[in-house]
Amino acid sequence: MDVLHNLALGFAVALTWQNLMYCAIGCTVGTLVGLLPGLGPLATISILLPLTYSIPTGGALIMLAGIYYGAQYGDSVSAITMKIPHASSIVACIDGYQMTLKGQTGLALFTAGVSSFIGGTVAIVVLSFFAPMLGEVAFLFGPADYCALMLVGFVCVSFVTTGSLLNGMAMCLIGVLLGQIGTDVNSGTPRFTMDFPFLAEGVGLVSIALGCFGIAEITKNLDNKDERTPFNGKIKLMPTWAQFKRIIPSALRGSVIGSFLGILPGGGPVIAQFAAYAVDKKVSKYKHEIGSGAIEGVAGQAAADEAAARTSFIPLMSIGIPENAVMALMMAAFIIKGIQPGPNMIAGHPDLFWGLVASMWVGNCFLLILNVPLVRYWLSVFKIPYSVLFPSILFFCCIGTFSVNNNLNDIFVTAVFGFLGYVFLRLELDAAPLMLGFILGPMLEENFRRALLLNRGQFTAFFTRPISGTLLGLIGIFIAWQVVAFFLQARNRTAPA
Amino acid sequence: MAISLAFGLQSLRYSIGQFSRAGPGLFPLLVSSLLFLIGLISVVRSRFVEHVHLAFNMKNIAIILASLCGFAVISEYLNMIAGIAFMVFCASFAGTSSYSVVRNLKIAAGLIAVALAFQKLLGFNLPLY
Numbered sequence: 001m002d003v004l005h006n007l008a009l010g011f012a013v014a015l016t017w018q019n020l021m022y023c024a025i026g027c028t029v030g031t032l033v034g035l036l037p038g039l040g041p042l043a044t045i046s047i048l049l050p051l052t053y054s055i056p057t058g059g060a061l062i063m064l065a066g067i068y069y070g071a072q073y074g075d076s077v078s079a080i081t082m083k084i085p086h087a088s089s090i091v092a093c094i095d096g097y098q099m100t101l102k103g104q105t106g107l108a109l110f111t112a113g114v115s116s117f118i119g120g121t122v123a124i125v126v127l128s129f130f131a132p133m134l135g136e137v138a139f140l141f142g143p144a145d146y147c148a149l150m151l152v153g154f155v156c157v158s159f160v161t162t163g164s165l166l167n168g169m170a171m172c173l174i175g176v177l178l179g180q181i182g183t184d185v186n187s188g189t190p191r192f193t194m195d196f197p198f199l200a201e202g203v204g205l206v207s208i209a210l211g212c213f214g215i216a217e218i219t220k221n222l223d224n225k226d227e228r229t230p231f232n233g234k235i236k237l238m239p240t241w242a243q244f245k246r247i248i249p250s251a252l253r254g255s256v257i258g259s260f261l262g263i264l265p266g267g268g269p270v271i272a273q274f275a276a277y278a279v280d281k282k283v284s285k286y287k288h289e290i291g292s293g294a295i296e297g298v299a300g301q302a303a304a305d306e307a308a309a310r311t312s313f314i315p316l317m318s319i320g321i322p323e324n325a326v327m328a329l330m331m332a333a334f335i336i337k338g339i340q341p342g343p344n345m346i347a348g349h350p351d352l353f354w355g356l357v358a359s360m361w362v363g364n365c366f367l368l369i370l371n372v373p374l375v376r377y378w379l380s381v382f383k384i385p386y387s388v389l390f391p392s393i394l395f396f397c398c399i400g401t402f403s404v405n406n407n408l409n410d411i412f413v414t415a416v417f418g419f420l421g422y423v424f425l426r427l428e429l430d431a432a433p434l435m436l437g438f439i440l441g442p443m444l445e446e447n448f449r450r451a452l453l454l455n456r457g458q459f460t461a462f463f464t465r466p467i468s469g470t471l472l473g474l475i476g477i478f479i480a481w482q483v484v485a486f487f488l489q490a491r492n493r494t495a496p497a
Numbered sequence: 498m499a500i501s502l503a504f505g506l507q508s509l510r511y512s513i514g515q516f517s518r519a520g521p522g523l524f525p526l527l528v529s530s531l532l533f534l535i536g537l538i539s540v541v542r543s544r545f546v547e548h549v550h551l552a553f554n555m556k557n558i559a560i561i562l563a564s565l566c567g568f569a570v571i572s573e574y575l576n577m578i579a580g581i582a583f584m585v586f587c588a589s590f591a592g593t594s595s596y597s598v599v600r601n602l603k604i605a606a607g608l609i610a611v612a613l614a615f616q617k618l619l620g621f622n623l624p625l626y
Contacts, residue, residue: 069552166538166539173532177504177525184521189511191521192504215561222591223559388604391585394561395608398568398584399623406622415562422558445524457517
């Protein structure tokens with residue numbers, strides 16, 4: 001009953017007209033800035049943080065949270081319509097863009113919006129009931145467990161990738177190696193920088209995402225010579241009842257997966273998208289369609305991404321530990337406003353904590369109300385002839401790349417990855433696993449080295465700890481099952497009819 | 498295999514250390530060895546599958562990359578407005594059958610206006626002029 005009382009307090013705070021306005025402004029501005037290629041939630045919050053300086057504490061935090069999930073939704077719009085993702089929308093590129101090519105952009109965007117709403121709602125229930133308790137879960141994970149978790153993420157790649165398992169693993173490992181470029185955090189040794197000072201901080205995620213997806217896709221479309229016209233003038237926005245029934249189970253599965261993985265530091269939200277997609281590809285009734293533009297391919301990952309974004313607030317607000325760069329920025333915003341996130345936050349500032357929790361749900365409603373009618377405007381991008389559209393996309397790619405570090409050298413890096421992305425595209429190699437490897441690679445190395453250091457170089461720690469042992473066991477079973485399935489299929493093929 | 502060799506051979510130049518005190522070269526060496534192994538399996542497997550012709554069109558990708566690099570160089574040594582104009586005029590050579598100077602002028606003017614809005618309204622640090 002305490003939770004209901006607290007939620008009532010939260011809604012009383014969130015539903016004041018000032019806070020409703022801040023939430024609406026945050027969601028709208030976040031969505032609009034997030035739409036720009038290359039500008040993910042982190043860049044969007046950084047740019048818009050000064051907007052909140054002159055706003056009262058509660059309103060400022062509600063607005064920042066609105067900017068965060070608004071930017072995430074905006075990010076998925078650019079991934080679905082133009083195949084230009086950020087970390088939070090890599091998987092949206094796969095089936096979302098395939099739906100765009102089939103002329104179902106409206107349906108894909110609607111599915112992403114509704115699934116995000118479902119994911120956000122489930123995560124808020126989790127946040128309300130289990131926030132203080134779940135904050136402790138992150139403490140149960142040691143370095144070896146994180147390594148095992150990231151390996152689970154890599155195994156999910158085998159489901160996500162559109163080519164063979166080997167190609168997916170190879171792309172993933174290339175991503176891990178690209179993540180090694182830069183200064184080694186332990187020894188300070190510059191690695192693979194080719195003596196370029198701007199590579200000392202590593203290759204930017206934005207450069208790889210825009211190069212491998214954006215530039216490569218533009219060039220592929222230009223090679224096809226046809227004007228790309230997936231938008232045929234009729235907007236099919238609302239799904240049929242049969243399609244809607246396909247969204248719900250997938251979104252609920254994604255919500256549960258995202259709610260749990262979002263709590264874990266580091267790559268939790270990224271792994272959540274891949275894990276939800278992999279689960280859908282395995283258990284969905286329409287699994288054979290996933291990868292070629294299925295609703296489930298958009299719904300599950302969107303719900304997981306949104307749920308993970310919400311529950312990633314749990315470690316910050318319950319134990320005061322930001323689990324990723326976006327949360328670190330949110331923590332800075334809390335501190336600027338004189339609030340110290342941590343165990344005392346819930347007891348010391350219940351109005352702020354529960355107000356923020358309630359505003360997340362209000363923000364979800366705003367996003368749904370805002371984006372369903374706006375889908376028509378997002379679709380209007382396809383009315384623009386491609387000869388006009390592609391220089392504009394190139395421009396946004398350049399501005400997005402430059403604005404991360406205010407460094408023009410990053411544009412050269414984007415160009416290099418544009419070429420590589422084009423080669424990958426022609427070789428039919430999926431770039432999504434490369435992104436996963438790139439994001440998780442540095443964290444994997446850090447935890448791998450830390451685990452070995454703590455266990456004096458013994459690998460047994462990876463198998464004897466309950467969490468890592470279980471995860472590695474599951475990976476082993478999965479690989480064995482894949483090998484058996486391969487041989488069974490091969491035998492069936494060679495068997496006489 | 499080429500990528501794994503590039504990273505693997507380079508990582509040998511860094512300290513490898515021991516498992517209990519891993520040097521900066523250990524992890525990249527392990528990963529590139531694994532990648533090499535996968536590359537090897539792929540090469541062996543490729544001997545048994547049908548060969549497929551790859552359609553590379555170097556013209557378009559070369560033009561797009563030239564427009565990106567030109568944008569960066571001109572923005573560095575002149576200003577970003579000139580860089581945007583160059584990018585639009587250069588990129589339009591790719592893929593299109595009809596090249597229109599007037600259309601490119603309109604696109605460039607529109608994008609320069611957007612860049613100015615980014616600079617003035619969102620506080621982007623763009624070296625426009």
